[in-house]
Amino acid sequence: MTWHRKHLLDLQSLRAEEIVHLLDTAREFKAVGERSIKKVPALRGKTVVNLFVEPSTRTRISFELAALRLSADVINFSAEASSLKKGETLKDTARNLEALNADIIILRHGSSGAPHFLSRFLGAHVLNAGDGAHEHPTQGLLDVFTIREKKGRVEGLNVTILGDILYSRVARSNLWALSKLGAHVTLCGPPTLVPKAFEAFAPNVRVTWNVEEALRGADVINLLRIQHERQKASMFPSTGEYAALFGLNQSRMALVKPDALIMHPGPINRGVEIASAIADGPQSVILEQVTNGLAVRMAALYLVHGGRSLQVAG
Amino acid sequence: MTTPLLDAPSLRRTLERMAREIAGADPRPDLPVLVGIQRGGVAVARRLAAELAMIVGREVPCGTLDVTFYRDDLDRRAAPTVHPTEIPGDIQGRRVVLVDDVFFTGRTIRAAMDALHEFGRPSRVQLAVVIDRGHRQLPIRPDVVGHEVTTNLGQSVLVRCSEGGDGDDDGVFLREAPANAAPKDPVTSEFLSHAS
Numbered sequence: 193m194t195w196h197r198k199h200l201l202d203l204q205s206l207r208a209e210e211i212v213h214l215l216d217t218a219r220e221f222k223a224v225g226e227r228s229i230k231k232v233p234a235l236r237g238k239t240v241v242n243l244f245v246e247p248s249t250r251t252r253i254s255f256e257l258a259a260l261r262l263s264a265d266v267i268n269f270s271a272e273a274s275s276l277k278k279g280e281t282l283k284d285t286a287r288n289l290e291a292l293n294a295d296i297i298i299l300r301h302g303s304s305g306a307p308h309f310l311s312r313f314l315g316a317h318v319l320n321a322g323d324g325a326h327e328h329p330t331q332g333l334l335d336v337f338t339i340r341e342k343k344g345r346v347e348g349l350n351v352t353i354l355g356d357i358l359y360s361r362v363a364r365s366n367l368w369a370l371s372k373l374g375a376h377v378t379l380c381g382p383p384t385l386v387p388k389a390f391e392a393f394a395p396n397v398r399v400t401w402n403v404e405e406a407l408r409g410a411d412v413i414n415l416l417r418i419q420h421e422r423q424k425a426s427m428f429p430s431t432g433e434y435a436a437l438f439g440l441n442q443s444r445m446a447l448v449k450p451d452a453l454i455m456h457p458g459p460i461n462r463g464v465e466i467a468s469a470i471a472d473g474p475q476s477v478i479l480e481q482v483t484n485g486l487a488v489r490m491a492a493l494y495l496v497h498g499g500r501s502l503q504v505a506g
Numbered sequence: 507m508t509t510p511l512l513d514a515p516s517l518r519r520t521l522e523r524m525a526r527e528i529a530g531a532d533p534r535p536d537l538p539v540l541v542g543i544q545r546g547g548v549a550v551a552r553r554l555a556a557e558l559a560m561i562v563g564r565e566v567p568c569g570t571l572d573v574t575f576y577r578d579d580l581d582r583r584a585a586p587t588v589h590p591t592e593i594p595g596d597i598q599g600r601r602v603v604l605v606d607d608v609f610f611t612g613r614t615i616r617a618a619m620d621a622l623h624e625f626g627r628p629s630r631v632q633l634a635v636v637i638d639r640g641h642r643q644l645p646i647r648p649d650v651v652g653h654e655v656t657t658n659l660g661q662s663v664l665v666r667c668s669e670g671g672d673g674d675d676d677g678v679f680l681r682e683a684p685a686n687a688a689p690k691d692p693v694t695s696e697f698l699s700h701a702s
Contacts, residue, residue, distance in 0.1 A: 195585050213587075232624075
């Protein structure tokens with residue numbers, strides 16, 4: 193297939209074959225990362241702007257390195273040190289960056305829909321690096337990439353996502369990618385953070401508040417961090433209680449299949465959602481997720497750069 | 507309309523002769539690494555490596571090279587599908603023979619030389635192609651040629667080559683574009699033969 197999308201805004205609107213094409217492309221970029229010269233000239237002479245209105249380190253450096261390995265020039269723009277603090281609107285900031293001939297704008301923003309908003313008036317390509325509690329498409333893609341690489345497939349696998357689902361854009365992007373590719377998804381966590389309404393996402397999604405039930409039989413367990421910064425009220429009594437009731441510890445590990453993958457998008461809170469020994473254990477693929485994230489972001493930048501607006505592509 | 511240029515036995519004889527030319531007079535001190543350009547050059551390279559192995563009496567390393575990231579038209583088109591690059595061992599100081607099915611504008615080979623040099627500095631790089639169809643746009647010329655064919659820009663050349671050499675429909679074919687087709691840009695069509 194040929195990729196025609198000009199932007200990567202969410203996984204909800206992607207077809208399964210587009211997701212697979214992106215994952216296949218990422219596999220070749222992963223091979224580039226294993227060479228002694230890790231750089232290719234695919235985006236030579238292009239300007240990529242990391243527009244991070246909401247702070248982030250790991251996603252920003254992953255995107256930055258991805259763009260550098262494609263030979264693009266990269267500008268990092270963070271809200272703390274910018275004109276946004278002086279009252280400039282997001283639209284004006286983006287237009288100013290475009291006036292510097294930016295070709296691709298990677299946006300991280302606290303408000304859901306901010307990348308979609310930019311894409312409506314910018315000539316540049318827009319990549320969503322996380323918008324509010326809405327989506328984090330490259331995180332969803334790198335999680336599915338890791339599962340596919342380790343398990344050889346996604347279809348038919350039982351994937352449990354455990355933690356803060358309500359405020360998690362990672363959970364939403366994972367849900368879209370996994371359900372489109374035919375995995376069975378179980379969502380688990382405290383009832384205040386895992387609403388039953390999530391079962392309406394797709395037919396192969398179920399919600400349980402029983403952690404033992406969620407762990408038993410899972411081929412993949414993706415642990416999500418509690419998004420303290422996005423919660424307006426206290427959604428559970430304490431992190432200690434969360435760890436006791438929902439944390440992945442040694443005694444719960446006994447329920448987990450010996451070949452199940454343990455995943456976490458980072459940053460991990462050792463002793464809260466995951467015990468230290470499990471995070472560093474043989475079933476953990478947490479650091480491989482970081483490596484794969486770079487390959488997936490290179491693939492996303494490469495494909496989106498070749499895309500034109502839908503009106504032109506027809 | 508499709509016209510056959512070479513049938514399966516003629517293609518086999520062509521590849522045998524090309525392998526002898528690659529081997530040269532005294533192949534032993536200078537065993538080459540064959541690298542097939544994705545996608546049409548891959549099967550041809552594997553066939554040549556097998557023929558060459560019979561001549562020199564030992565295995566000939568054979569890899570694949572995807573030139574996508576080094577193309578000069580990435581700005582002007584949708585992102586092409588990327589195929590695996592697998593360079594066998596270290597090419598530093600060795601003779602490398604780039605292998606492709608059809609030689610046309612030379613732009614693919616320009617990209618291939620850039621891509622290859624990311625893996626090391628070969629002592630010598632040669633180019634072997636089954637068909638040289640003319641219309642060069644760069645100062646690049648193949649060292650080993652199966653056949654030269656005179657073509658016009660509206661035509662396309664198809665090399666069908668099974669890796670084992672046992673395909674009944676192996677051969678080389680010349681295809682005419684439909685009469686109402688728009689005139690082709692040779693730059694785009696050169697690379698199109700390397701896209702999926």
